[in-house]
Amino acid sequence: MRIQKVLYKRDDSIEEINLNEIESRDDIELIKRNLFCAFGGCSAKMEYVPRGVRVAHFRTWPKVDHTEDCKDFFKREEKRKSKKNLATTSARLTDKHISNVLKNLIKYTNETEEQKRLRLEKQRKRYKEKKSQIVDTTTNSLNVLPTTDKSISGNVENPKEPPVKKRYSISDLNEEDLNTAIAIHDNILSIKIEVNRVVILLGKDKLKLNVFFEEDFFATAAKNIMNMFEVVNDALEQKQQLTLDCVGNVEKRNDDLSIVVTGQNHIRINQKTIERFTFEYSNPNYK
Known part of the structure; x- marks a missing residue:
């Protein structure tokens, strides 16, 4: 199920942010760097993925886990080591x-x-x-x-x-x-x-x-x-x-x-x- 809302945390303030409103915010760049799971007791960092070939959505930050009682918890499969590029060119x-x-x-x-x-x-x-x-x-x-x-x-x-x-x-x-x-x-x-x-x-x-x-x-x-x-x-x-x-x-x-x-x-x-x-x-x- 697509995640519809997250928490924007900055300093001592906490604000709910949903997909419909995030693009209209003037401070979107700051918001994108401070998003967290909205489920009570879970502090997993989240990220906003803007509309591309797929619809805009929130997703869990890479390599970050939700608490086991969180509704968005999932068990990661064990990863092999990522391949290393021989070189980067343009x-x-x-x-x-x-x-x-x-x-x-x-x-x-x-x-x-x-x-x-x-x-x-x-x-x-x-x-x-x-x-x-x-x-x-x-x-x-x-x-x-x-x-x-x-x-x-x-x-x-x-x-x-x-x-x-x-x-x-x-x-x-x-x-x-x-x-x-x-x-x-x-x-x-x-x-x-x-x-x-x-x-x-x-x-x-x-x-x-x-x-x-x-x-x-x-x-x-x-x-x-x-x-x-x-x-x-x-x-x-x-x-x-x-x-x-x-x-x-x-x-x-x-x-x-x-x-x-x-x-x-x-x-x-x-x-x-x-x-x-x-x-x-x-x-x-x-x-």
């Missing part, structure tokens, strides 16, 4: 792969509850959920991290491109995403346009994230790309609600997580390429 994502990632990100973002339910039912038929996982240690593997850094070549030893994590809100972003490419979706709050540099601010209320478009982006972008950003900014100033879907590398700037985008084809404005969005906005009567 593989640059192709534009084709990034387009497919953005297509799926937009598709899942627009799912109705019924579509989501049907998809999850199909997934449950393919996979049987386990509360613990036994890892086979007979082979070692190469840990391949996705990146959009143009200085990184494709991974020759493992030609299959690595999976890209999808974040359906900036609140889903975390420190584990650092130095990897992720796909993210959220509302555009503002656009700052400078010479060969654009910064799009995503989020809401106190929760915000900067997306940077800099030298690598403009090196291969269309010559009129700045005009396109000006059109997007005009739409924003006309109070249009705009969303950004993009794939980029997660970096830390001024102690804040941020996204760096390196390709024009790596972004979607209101689910469209920026060139398509600007054309339709500039030609409202075109059919």
Whole structure:
């Protein structure tokens, strides 16, 4: 049974938190680090898993046990030693792969509850959920991290491109995403346009994230790309609600997580390429 509520403990205060309200909290980052089991007498640490290809849910923190009388207690299977990677390397994502990632990100973002339910039912038929996982240690593997850094070549030893994590809100972003490419979706709050540099601010209320478009982006972008950003900014100033879907590398700037985008084809404005969005906005009567 899915865990519906947990306790948020900080200093001397204790507050019940449920799945329906956690995303709307301005202090969600602080909350996520201080969640515990809501069953009386159990102090097991919990974690919030945001909506991805599965619905959002709470789960027990890795390697933490509930008390035996807790309703969420489960007995762990004995684990073998986790396999150790021989090495960690990065593989640059192709534009084709990034387009497919953005297509799926937009598709899942627009799912109705019924579509989501049907998809999850199909997934449950393919996979049987386990509360613990036994890892086979007979082979070692190469840990391949996705990146959009143009200085990184494709991974020759493992030609299959690595999976890209999808974040359906900036609140889903975390420190584990650092130095990897992720796909993210959220509302555009503002656009700052400078010479060969654009910064799009995503989020809401106190929760915000900067997306940077800099030298690598403009090196291969269309010559009129700045005009396109000006059109997007005009739409924003006309109070249009705009969303950004993009794939980029997660970096830390001024102690804040941020996204760096390196390709024009790596972004979607209101689910469209920026060139398509600007054309339709500039030609409202075109059919």
